[in-house]
Amino acid sequence: MGLFYNPGTKLDYTWAGKYVYDNPCVRFVAIDNKKRGLGDEVAPSVLLHTSVPFSLENLETDKEVIKPVLMKHLQQVLPDLPEPVEVKSHKWRYSQVHHGYSGSPGCVVLCNKPLIILAGDGFTHSNLDGCWDSVLSVSDTFLKLAGKL
Structure with missing residues (x-):
């Protein structure tokens, strides 16, 4: 609103x-x-x-x-x-997560070359903390993968 x-x-x-x-x-x-x-x-x-x-x-x-x-x-x-x-007032039918990605991994690597990482609170849990948890997961994943490039 x-x-x-x-x-x-x-x-x-x-x-x-x-x-x-x-x-x-x-x-x-x-x-x-x-x-x-x-x-x-x-x-x-x-x-x-x-x-x-x-x-x-x-x-x-x-x-x-x-x-x-x-x-x-x-x-x-x-x-x-x-x-x-x-x-x-405005409705956003899909603005919040109520069934997140299975296992809540924080992020998912979609492709290695080019590197595509899916992230957001949909990969953790629906709140601001979930967004931050996802950011940290992306950072860790990126650093691990960067060492292999």
């Missing part, structure tokens, strides 16, 4: 992105203009991603019906967030 604000609206958060562990609905929130390194003259926006369980449970629910539920949960996570001028 995207929340859009008028130019000049202050979103007083020190972070550009925040992973939320303790809410059944909200999983990730980003202050988009901070994330992109844009100044305060740009109208700010906030991006919300839901958790995998919440997404699976509400996959077929109309996005306009689910919007107030998302807003309620976001208010719990960010109680000082100002009222947006516009809110847009």
Whole structure:
């Protein structure tokens, strides 16, 4: 879901992105203009991603019906967030992993020449830590294979 604000609206958060562990609905929130390194003259926006369980449970629910539920949960996570001028909901049916690659290897070498490595949280587990675990797996795999080239 995207929340859009008028130019000049202050979103007083020190972070550009925040992973939320303790809410059944909200999983990730980003202050988009901070994330992109844009100044305060740009109208700010906030991006919300839901958790995998919440997404699976509400996959077929109309996005306009689910919007107030998302807003309620976001208010719990960010109680000082100002009222947006516009809110847009968007469903990403395949944005999160709920059945990862068998064995969770971190990455898979698809081809040695040219070297093609498949990676991402789909090869570990669905959260930011899963992405980092995959990055580390790619690094280890690349270093092992580079020694054989």
